Amino acid sequence: EVGSTPSHPHSHMPALNHMAHHPQSMNLPHPHGLASHAVLAGPETETDPRELESFAERFKQRRIKLGVTQADVGSALANLKIPGVGCLSQSTICRFESLTLSHNNMVALKPILEAWLEEAERAQMQPRPSSEKIAAIAEKKRKRTSIAAPEKRSLEAYFAVQPRPSSEKIAAIAEKLDLKKNVVRVWFCNQR
């Protein structure tokens, strides 16, 4: 979202992409500033970007204090036994902490991570006697293609002119840059 094309060739656009256009706002902020805050916000509607931001910050700080890595948090979520929740990757935890997930995604993950944090801080005071080892099983690795700088610059140029090229355009671009068509298609998706 918020595709702010970094006009600077080297900027990585760490863009804090909170906010988002969601037609879900029901309580408009009163122009008459007086006791109109959402003290009675809906049961589970903590969608305020600023609240998410501060939570993410507190979360990271407390996680570090517990001496737990992002990867640890991700896998520990499974032990939390929440209905439709399994584990998450280090990537996702990282992105949550840095607010680089979509607003909706942040809102959905917050209560889960919040639950983990509380559980973890409790377990810290009342340690457990059990411990178990799990053997790791080696699997086949996946390869990651890397788009060279020159090609990437070309893609960015194309993107600036047309963020959603047609299938034909993509094929043409792919051929010019000598990249697989699918690689180009996915690049555009991720860029958007």
Next chain:
DNA sequence: ATGCATGAGCA
């Protein structure tokens, strides 16, 4: 921390 990729769900 981030680049490229996958898969589900939708149109």
Next chain:
DNA sequence: GCTCATGCATA
């Protein structure tokens, strides 16, 4: 064939 949430691999 896109968006979205998410992850593997790697910088």
